Amino acid sequence: MSYDAKVFRILIASPSDVEEEREIAVKTIQEWNDLNSAERQIVLLPLRWETHTAPEYGKRPQEVINRQMVDHCDLVIGVFWTRIGSPTGVADSGTLEEIERVAGQGKPVMLYFSQVKKDPNQINLEQFAKLKEFKEKTFPKALVESYNTQIEYRDKLAKQIEIQLRNLIVAAGDTSEEDAEAGSSNISLEFCDLETGDNLGQEINLETTYFDVTGLEDIPDYKPNLPEESSSKSISRILSRTNSDYYREYVRYLVNYSMFKPIKFWLKNNGIIGARDIYIDxxxxxxxxxxxxxxxxxxxxxxxEKDEDRSFSVSFGDILTGEGLEVSQSGDVWDTNMEIRALQPKREVKSRQTMIVGGKSSGTIDFQVRVYADTLSEPILQSLKINMEVETVEILAKELLIDSGVLVSEELDEKAS
Structure with a gap:
């Protein structure tokens, strides 16, 4: 389905020794489009002279590139390693002429310098000296990035494109700088309904029951009702597979099932900027x-189960789909974390990860949350709260089994005898 979108053109400027970085830049921009374009109605268009210029006769080559491509860009990504590039007659290289031309128009420039090692015998010393001179002129008046691997370069570029995009949106007049700043860092974590996935807010009430059971030792072993005509061999085989602790295990199951509650979380990006690599502590x-x-x-x-050969079934059933949140305890506090790869703006997701809480007495459970993301200059701090209301019921083990319908009083007396 077609949609209207605002296009921002990103010029990739570099000499010939960083060809792989040029390809990485194009791929990173395309990945951003795949993730965000339809939702945000924004398209990032990578510009390279190889794909966005056409030959002209009688003109200085760089002048043609400037007119056809450079003057139409909104942002420049400049990448350098050991070379500065070939002179144009106006500047020491086409890359430098492009960068200086765009910077002179007041448009943003992102510069990256590779720290990857290279065989000294393959370095052009004249080019390297000019690059060093350019660095010395640039570093005092610009914020630049360096990288030691191409993976590091890709990760930094993906994050910093998002940051620059915020400024481009403001410059385009789509929103104010204050709104863009607030919108880019407005990620909220709340509780969600386990069955519907609906948002429940940052404070919820949970009601549970704790069965304070006595008389568990008075519960007899489980014995199946065997037909009188069964052979002694068959009876022996059945009894050998029978779970004699079935009744006592069922009491423990009822206690835990009533006392513990599963919880899940709901996450929303309220801002106008997509977030990646979201980490929640x-x-x-x-x-x-x-x-x-x-x-x-x-x-x-x-x-x-009554038969020891049969596997146990998890009674929370479909409610506990997904992964469990790994929890570590230190004294009276617990720590856990969850990660989400990406969250588009104005989108919400129900986490697949679940934890279980429970206790024998009423009280409050407090969550101190830190949300990290690639678009956040500092983590977002949030507080969540569970009000736990626990009803304590003192009950005999046999009464719990009878009330749950596992057996009737007469059957219990018969098995005890």
Whole structure:
């Protein structure tokens, strides 16, 4: 489906010894478009002389490039390694002429200098000396970047294109600088409904029941009801597979199932700038003396089976789809974190990761959250809160089994005898 979009042209200027970096720049811009263009109605167009100029006779080559391409760009990415480039008759190189021309028009210039090692025998000393001279002139009056690997270059470029795009949007008159700054750093983390995925806000109430069970030792072993005509050999085989602790395990299952609750999180980018590499760090504290915070991937609420040969089933069922948040405990605090690769502007997502909380007494669970992203100059600090209301019910183990419908009173008396 077609859509209207604002186009920003990004000129890639460099000498011939950073051809791979030129390709990386094009690919990074294309990846940004794939992720953001349709949603934000913005297209970034990479400009290179190889693809955006046509031959003309009787004109200085760089003059043709300037008129056909350079003067139409909105931003320049300049990349250097050991060369400065070939002279144009006006400047020491075409790359420098392009950079100085665009900078003179008041447009942003992003400069990157490679620190990758190179065989000294392959370095043109005259070119290297001119590059050093250019650095000495540039460093005092410009903010530049260096990189030691092409992966580092790609990561820095992806992040800094987003930052520069914010300024381009302001310059284009689409929003104010204050709105752009606020919009680029407005990522919120909240709780979400496990079944619907709806946003529940930053404070929720959870109600649980803790069964304070006594008399577990009075619960008899489980024995299946065997037909009278069964052979002794068949009876022996059935009894050998029978889970004699079935009733006692079912009591423990009912206690845990009532006491623990799974929770998930909801994340939204309220800003106008897409965010990548989102990292969320959470520190959890409480005034509950017996709080437990567990990962749903390692802590299972399991429903026992009567037959020991059969595997247990997880009774939280479809609610606990996805991955468990890994939790570490140190004293009275718990730490966990989650990562999201990218989140487009004005979009919201339900996390796939889940944790489980529970305790024997009422209280509050406090989350201190730090949100990091490539577009954030500093982390966003947030607070989340769970009000945990725990009802304590004192009950005999046999009464819990009867109330849950696992067995009836007469059946329990019969098995005890």
């Amino acid at each position: 959470m520190r959890i504290s409480t005034d509950m003396e017996d709080l437990r915070v567990e990962s749903s991937s390692s802590f299972k609420i399991q429903k026992p």
